[in-house]
Amino acid sequence: MDLPSVRHGFADVGDVRVFYRETGPADGVPVLLLHGFPSASHQYRxxxxxxxxxxxxxxxxxxxxxxxxxxxxxxYTFDRLADVVEGFVTALELRRFVLYAFDFGGPVGFRLAVRHPEWIAGLIVQNANAYEEGLSEQARATIQAPAEALGPLLTLPVTRGQYEGGTADPALVAPDGWTLDQHFLDLPGRKEAQLALLLDYRSNVARYPEWQAWLREHRPPALIVWGRDDPFFPEPGAHAYLRDLPDAELHVLDTGHFALEERLPEIAPLVAGFLARLATERVAVAAGTPEA
Structure with a gap:
């Protein structure tokens, strides 16, 4: 069995030390994986x-x-997170990449795309919302809630619930993800950081029209994978992308918000197939031959 080595390190972006994981061959177009709330890069292990x-x-x-x-x-604002990730991309000299956006990674990634459309070779969206119809009533209530009402969202029962909620078989969801997430949430200053981002989430909703316009203008090749029983970003948010990306490949799966936790065996081949098609199209364009 041939398993890849995963390297771990830091990149300095001004006075921020960005930790990252990296694997795979150096050639080819890389995939930038942006994580969601309340997780981190370990969700992609x-x-x-x-x-x-x-x-x-x-x-x-x-x-x-x-x-x-x-x-x-x-x-801690989404604009500031995008600034840091922009610096990270520059530090690693990622001149062109496929953006994998999940949850909070969506608003960070779309900010990058608007700033640098030339960077985006393709788009993989997994439960990362950019449309009004993709906001559940629970999500709307959270966005509009005052700071004092958001504290329970940062506790272990809610963290665990984000992983198990909407799943078809909770036994397929390892406890490691929510346990590690809660460990980081309980570090000094982390709850305050995530609370600030939750309060700033309404800035993302205000920018939905801008991101939709970007999608219509640039039409990146796109794979949309969605857990249909996501309590925050329900299934209509997945289908809404097809208004602006009618050629996108869409797959809705019977799972919840953290779809990779339960449905990796289905999602990984979809991602691999999408990346293979992108590579084939690049070779065809470089050779000057028409695409199939």
Missing amino acids: RLMDALGGGHRLIAPDCPGSGHTEVPDGFT
């Missing part, structure tokens, strides 16, 4: 094991998550 033998996968921890280190007084 199994995907990196599954696909890292043939594809370069890079997963950073955003500020306020995982092992990334920030200075005192860091301002």
Whole structure:
């Protein structure tokens, strides 16, 4: 059995030390994996094991998550997270990549795409919302809630519930993910960081029209994979992408928010097939031959 080696390290972006995981061959277009709330790059460990033998996968921890280190007084907004990830991409000299966006990684990734459309070779969306109809009533209530009402979202029962909620078989969801997430949430300053981002989430909703316009203009090749029983971002949010990306490949699976936890055996081949088609199209364009 040929399993890839996964390297771990830090990249300095100003006064922020961004921790990241990387695997796969150096050639080819890399995949930038942006994690969600309340997780970090460790949520992609199994995907990196599954696909890292043939594809370069890079997963950073955003500020306020995982092992990334920030200075005192860091301002936690989605704009600021995008600034840091932009610097991270520049530091690693990733001139063109496939963006894998999940949950909070969606608004960070779409900010990068608007700033640097030339960077985006393709788009993989997994329960990362960019449409009004993709917001459940629970999500809307969370976005509109005052700070004092959001504290329970950062406790272990809710963290675990985000993993198991909506799953067809909770026994397929390992406890490691929510346990590690809660460990990081309980570190000094982390709950305050995530609370600030939750309060700033409404800034993302205000930018949905901008991101939709970007999708219509640039039409990146896209794979959309969605857990249909996500309590925050329900299934209509997946189908909404087809208005602006009518050629996108869409797969809706019987699982919840953290779809990779339960449905990796189905999702990993979909991602591998999408990346293989992108590579074939690039070779055809470079050779000057028409695409099939």
